Amino acid sequence: MSQSTPRCGEDPVYTLDDLGWTEEHESAFSKYTGPYLAGRVACRQKTVWDVLVDGGSVTAGISGALRKLGRFPAVGDFVVLLHQPEAGTSMIVDILPQKTRFARGGEGGDQVIAANIDTVFIVTAAGRDLNARRIERYLALAHASGARPVIVINKSDLADDPATLAAELAAVSPGTPVVPISAMSGEGVDRLAPYLSPRTTVALIGSSGVGKSTLINRLMGCPVQETSDVRDYDERGRHTTTVRQLFVLEGGALMIDNPGLREVGIGLASAGIAETFPEILELAEGCRFSDCRHEEEPGCAVQAAVAAGTLPAARLESFQRLMRELAFEEEKAEIGLVRLEKKRWKAIGKDARDLWKIKGR
Ligand SMILES: Nc1nc2c(ncn2[C@@H]2O[C@H](COP(=O)(O)OP(=O)(O)OP(=O)(O)O)[C@@H](O)[C@H]2O)c(=O)[nH]1
Ligand SMILES: [Mg+2]
Ligand SMILES: [Zn+2]
Known part of the structure; x- marks a missing residue:
């Protein structure tokens, strides 16, 4: 046992x-x-x-x-x-x-990363994490999986006006419930009850540091997952949860805690990078090596742009910092996924749009 x-x-x-x-x-x-x-x-x-x-x-x-x-x-x-x-x-x-299944594309076809999920809580946090475009992508992922999405705005204790945040997000996702909560204080958590009936399975997805594990701990009624504070300077999390794990909550629902960004998030993170640094990814197409890290490799088109003054060095530094955080020991493999995932996101986005058309939105 x-x-x-x-x-x-x-x-x-x-x-x-x-x-x-x-x-x-x-x-x-x-x-x-x-x-x-x-x-x-x-x-x-x-x-x-x-x-x-x-x-x-x-x-x-x-x-x-x-x-x-x-x-x-x-x-x-x-x-x-x-x-x-x-x-x-x-x-x-x-x-x-x-x-239902959550899958990500790979060379050998789809790799299932979690299965039989009824509802996905797309967890975001008031503050820096809140980003409508990122939520749209999470929604596309949820729709592609067959599970029903719910947007959870955590850390509402930090927001001046959580109701306005909720209304803003409701506008990007017509038909999707938006629930502001504070996993820390417990405020609003009871509003999740309709999605937590016994024997239903909920998966938590969202960036590192938004409070997924804190929510699990609250719903378990005792600490089962480690949590850690976000970094002061950019409010990003520290990738505390490293393995996906299913828990049986106090109320009888089943809940899957996911690592933020780094794993479920390979696709999400990569898409986030594509969105945040489009000009760097475009330049990188011109690098001699497809796995170029834009450091000291010969034929690097990104370094050339910095040298020519068309790309600010600070942009490249923040790009590299983020890539290093994401990559860990699987660095090369993950960087290689950026392009792959970009394509995949386009495909998923199209599927989601088709779905919305069918539903008459
Ligand atoms: N103010 C406030 N802080 C919160 C709330 N929920 C979580 N936090 C804090 O946010 C930090 C990150 O929480 P975690 O639960 O570790 O975040 P996570 O989403 O599991 O992060 P990863 O495991 O890295 O993906 C911790 O310091 C929590 O105490 C909340 O409702 N309000
Ligand atoms: Mg966690
Ligand atoms: Zn390069």
Whole structure:
């Protein structure tokens, strides 16, 4: 038994029903007879999955067949486990049909990063984070996933007039609920109740530092997630949460905390960079190396623009600072994704527009 989904006090004990199991899952699972268990993925750590099962949780690997097919279970997936208690191990052998999925594009096609989400809380914070264009992109992502979006304006305690902020955002997203709250003080959090009925799954997305984990802690009724303060000089977060994880809230809803920006956010972050530094990305098309970091590489068109005085050096510095923060050890891979994700966002944006047309907006 693992400690994957902590709850204050005793170890959690849930039934499959508590975890959102439905008749569809039951019928898909009915073909398995023998030493099989059903469960829901709470957390993935590279090659090991924490799976909540009836009455506890297990840590499991995946079968060679799934691996070969590139079918890696995502947080929120309902899975079939081959339970081998004598060996003390469990192995995921199947993924049950998904109701919704969050995916990001990649060379090998879509990679599912979270599954079976009913509602997405797009969490933003009063202050610097609040950005209508970013929210539009999060909305497009939510629409593409099949989940229903709700915009949560956190840190409303810091706003002079939270109602005006809410009205502004309501204007960019007709039809999407906008709920100002303070996760810290608890003010307004009860207005989230309509989206938190037992057994429904909510995912939190939003930039680092907006208070996603603080909200989880409040809704859990005790601290399960680490949080840390934002940086004074630009109000950005410190990427405190590093793995995606599903929690069962006090009220019975299931909630997935996500790392801000850096992971779910690869796409979001990259799109944010594309939006914030369009002239640098355009210049970068002229660099000799496609993974040019615009430092000391030969044939760098961005450095050339700085030298020619057409690009302020300070712009390049802030671009590089942001890229360094995003990149960590996966630096090159992630920078390579910028272009890829830019394309993908265009595609998602189009899908979302089509959707809105269908709905007559
Ligand atoms: N004033 C105020 N501060 C808040 C509120 N909610 C969270 N914070 C603070 O914002 C900071 C960041 O909160 P986190 O919960 O760690 O943010 P996060 O979105 O989980 O960030 P990552 O895990 O890095 O993605 C912490 O210092 C919190 O105390 C709020 O409602 N009001
Ligand atoms: Mg967090
Ligand atoms: Zn360059």
